[in-house]
Amino acid sequence: MSAITEVPQKLTFRRYKDGDHKVRRWNQQIFQSSYSYKCPTYIQSTPPCQGSCPAGEDIRGYLGIVRGTEKPPMGADGKPTMSWQEYAWRRLTEANPFPSVMGRVCPAPCESGCNRNEVEDHVGINSVEHFLGEYAIANNLAFSSNAAPTGKKVAILGGGPAGLSCAYQLTLKGHEVTIFDEHEHLGGMMRYGIPGFRTPRDVLDAEIARIINLGVKTRMNCRVGTEVSMEQIRKEFDAVFLGMGAQAGRALPTADSEAANVVTATAFLKAFNDGRLQHxxxxxxxxxxxxxxxxxxxxxxxxGHIEHAKPTDAELAIAGRMAHDVADISAKQGADVTLTSVFNIDKMQANKHEIEQAQAEGIDIRGSLVPIGIVRGADGRATALRVMRCEAKLVGQRLEIKNVEGSEEDIEADLIVSAIGQAVDFTGLEEFNNGKGMVSTDKNYLVAGQPGVFAGGDIIKPHLLTTAIGHGSIAADGIDCFLNGRDLEKRPKIDAHQFDLMRKMAEKGIEIKQVNDPIRGTDKSGGAVHNFDNRSERYVIPHDKLFLGHFSYVPRNQRDVITLDKESALGNFDERLVALVQAQAVAEAKRCMSCGMCFECDNCVMYCPQTAVSRVKKSESTTGRYVTTDYDKCIGCHICADVCPTGYIQMGLGE
Ligand SMILES: Cc1cc2nc3c(=O)[nH]c(=O)nc-3n(C[C@H](O)[C@H](O)[C@H](O)COP(=O)(O)OP(=O)(O)OC[C@H]3O[C@@H](n4cnc5c(N)ncnc54)[C@H](O)[C@@H]3O)c2cc1C
Ligand code: SF4
Ligand code: SF4
Incomplete structure (x- = not known):
């Protein structure tokens, strides 16, 4: 076993700046024109993790539940209505119903954005997500919907992550959903692309079954565009979501490179995942x-390969033309695998850890090589890939490649696989092609010029699972508006699933009284949440708005990864990633700095020189309403804001 990455050993932020040691007059230190004479306000903002998660998960929210700051609601018997693990999982799955899959294969852009990177290392968000997903499967947690049926019917074309996410959100809104998919099983690339040692099929099945059990109908082995026409779909359904992904692989970009043993990555992986490809x-x-x-x-x-197998076995299996001959596993030997990229290895798009794991397994990764053609044998099959050294860089979205003349080389091959991108198969659905081989939509994922038709996922632009899930969720909001005859909403600048203080207060049974006269609440009035502002839809809180000095160095709790070598990789289809145990998941969630939301540290209560800040009484307190300010006592010294680790307190009231 080995750890995934090296943990930085040093704090990367400085608690004090140059010049901080100089003694200044106390009134210069306390009173600053930008915020003195103003009293504290409580500002909810979006943490950068959440802002960077394409599915828009309430990451801070579920980490807060795991760490124990936010508690599940109490029942009439005075006991929690559910475990904290379930409560956290329910918060997470409001945005993304696939935490177990995500916890395994999402490259976690949320972690790159995490403010904790400025202290020592990001929070292991993905590993906590993984832990919660595993808990839910082990405990048979199910989704439920109490939405009244609307009688509206929606067709979802494609049962990949985009389609399943859209189906999930629409069913929760009471609409009747039918998924059409050309495959035998749901999951899209989660099943027919990503291999089972990365997304184990029992995990995938469990997360998909939960969505289907909400009452989603399916029509499997049914390709829209050939077996069912769009005309029929439009007749039978009130709205449509296009989530067909990009199923077709792209061939080698060199002239005359067609040969039986030159195949695309999607065809190769589909043959493997279907069980046809055995060696x-x-x-x-x-x-x-x-x-x-x-x-x-x-x-x-x-x-691996079998010494005396026919050289055409693999390509025929990939072409789907024959069932595999029953190969004797013990006769298998390791295949020599070379991977070429136009980029230098350190610039390759693949996840760095996956590159390292592949190298440990004996895969020869060669950077800065551009394919220029294939070499053929007498039978017309490829015997080698011809490459040239090159320098490649991305200029905006465009790839610029400069070949190094005279550097040609042949890499011998029995099978060449082109994994250079995917394309959408528009057969029978040409009306949606924007002319560039994709579908164009607006911010609601409404297809241009097609009322009632929405789209999301790889069909718009091949990207990540979490991106497809986010599109499906936002499109479901648009479809809901369309079906209810409402105008489509203007989507917020930061389009994520946010913590809702009002909902939290209602969940706890705290009454939010009607505001009469005066319109604006005061700290003495129960008529409004008077000094709170939710700016989550337009403001991501950066690290320099936090009091980072509050946080000391705590190493990240990392998952173990089983690293295979050249010999042990052969025939090993076991999962390599080991989930955190509960104590580790809780410890990891405790590293979260709760950017932009109170995490009940009591600093403001302790440091206020006027004793103006106090805790809200227990019966009325909840997440985000933990402290209150007495404005008769507050002198606007801003000490509470200075010592607030999370940036939740900002000076603003009183102008
Ligand atoms: C090999 C591979 C590895 C990947 N690894 C990762 C990873 O590690 N992490 C990550 O985040 N992302 C990864 N991705 C990307 C990710 O899988 C995709 O971004 C995501 O699956 C896109 O979801 P989707 O729902 O838009 O499309 P898909 O997952 O492609 O699903 C589309 C579905 O539509 C069906 N369909 C297509 N046409 C029709 C039709 N006409 N009628 C009916 N059904 C139809 C297909 O059968 C399929 O089930 C990987 C992709 C590939 C190919
Ligand atoms: S889906 Fe990906 S980006 Fe979003 S929280 Fe999970 S790991 Fe992070
Ligand atoms: S510290 Fe917590 S809230 Fe802040 S960005 Fe990281 S995970 Fe998100």
């Missing part, structure tokens, strides 16, 4: 550099 040839060359190419290379390495 590959002795030498496999994968062209790519992204995650898909790593999946192909690691699958090829695990499959």
């Amino acid at each position: 590959v040839g002795k030498r496999v060359v994968v062209v790519g550099g992204g995650d898909t190419s790593i999946d192909v290379a690691t699958v090829a390495r695990r499959l």
